[in-house]
Amino acid sequence: xxxxxxxxxxxxxxxxxxxxxxxxxxxxxxxxxxxxxxxxxxxxxxxxxxxxxxxxxxxxxxxxxxxxxxxxxxxxxxxxxxxxxxxxxxxxxxxxxxxxxxxxxxxxxxxxxxxxxxxxxxxxxxxxxxxxxxxxxxxxxxxxxxxxxxxxxxxxxxxxxxxxxxxxxxxxxxxxxxxxxxxxxxxxxxxxxxxxxxxxxx
Numbered sequence: 001x002x003x004x005x006x007x008x009x010x011x012x013x014x015x016x017x018x019x020x021x022x023x024x025x026x027x028x029x030x031x032x033x034x035x036x037x038x039x040x041x042x043x044x045x046x047x048x049x050x051x052x053x054x055x056x057x058x059x060x061x062x063x064x065x066x067x068x069x070x071x072x073x074x075x076x077x078x079x080x081x082x083x084x085x086x087x088x089x090x091x092x093x094x095x096x097x098x099x100x101x102x103x104x105x106x107x108x109x110x111x112x113x114x115x116x117x118x119x120x121x122x123x124x125x126x127x128x129x130x131x132x133x134x135x136x137x138x139x140x141x142x143x144x145x146x147x148x149x150x151x152x153x154x155x156x157x158x159x160x161x162x163x164x165x166x167x168x169x170x171x172x173x174x175x176x177x178x179x180x181x182x183x184x185x186x187x188x189x190x191x192x193x194x195x196x197x198x199x200x201x202x
Contacts, residue, residue: 004055007063010197022039022042037078044082047070063090078128081119101145105137105142111132131187133159156196167181
């Protein structure tokens, strides 16, 4: 089961990964955006880590606190989308102190749909939504923790590979159109790093 201990361990891994990938994310975002994605992610995770010791056992309330901390740390569109996804999951698991790993696919899809609604975007635009969609599909029917972790990472990496040579059609990156072909979308790159960190596959 996934409970508070697993959440705290995941926060530690994710915070460390974002510090490590700071420059990589900024550079990727600089090529197709405003170059501050690494800043957004490190600030967000630092804010969450500061709250970690006080998080409640209720996973829903804990994730809500994480979302709020992330939002306060950054006003970026990516940060807002991440918080939106977290809040959708938080609402679903409110009142529970643990969640079965087999719920991963459904919860990833829940976050994807909430982020799609907030960003007024659709799948296929070469965005973080496509990464989440791939993770949701790759983890469907998986409940064994190790297989689930591997499937999630493979899904995120496959999405990056599948969309790399396609043009961006959503968000700031869309202004680069054909020039974005052959380049990784920074949001997709960040989500891949997030998934790998949470899966313990860094």
